[in-house]
Amino acid sequence: IAGITQAPTSQILAAGRRMTLRCTQDMRHNAMYWYRQDLGLGLRLIHYSNTAGTTGKGEVPDGYSVSRANTDDFPLTLASAVPSQTSVYFCASSGTYTGELFFGEGSRLTVL
Amino acid sequence: QQQVKQSPQSLIVQKGGISIINCAYENTAFDYFPWYQQFPGKGPALLIAIRPDVSEKKEGRFTISFNKSAKQFSLHIMDSQPGDSATYFCAAFGDGGYNKLIFGAGTRLAVHP
Structure with missing residues (x-):
């Protein structure tokens, strides 16, 4: 089934550890995004990429980094995790100028 | 910082009733206003969207009403069903462009039988 694949589904992590959340899409969309979802705060954009080789900062980029080496993959890295990064992380993609985002099923991250 | 203000935070409706969720936005660079629906344990999925060349868009039981001068738009769910129970998100593109939704x-909606 075409779409967004995220891994891991869930993870418990000690504070200070490095963590990479993986995201792969098979729709050949140019744009990809990372959001975090927290109760009462909705979905907040962390980073985005308009096309392979380019990335940009969203609403809450601090503590996170991304790369876009190719069209399909858009990993999100927490260099040194902190408890406030406990959240559900969603990767999404969209075609150029379509306005519709396709989301993965999320990665639940707990930082202790 | 671009904001999209949504209300209410939660909503309980009886089966067959009307669910109404409201959103207000600030400046936007791209005239496209979607609503996303999210079921527990799943990612959000596009439910319905409007471009403000029209003031209303209807798809089945779901209707978006748009007021450009007030910078507000709302989602109406007619004849609400228990299967509509989900979290609903409105969205707007920030002034950074189409890549910043x-x-x-x-709004967490619960439809009771």
């Missing part, structure tokens, strides 16, 4: 805080 900003979401409201979400």
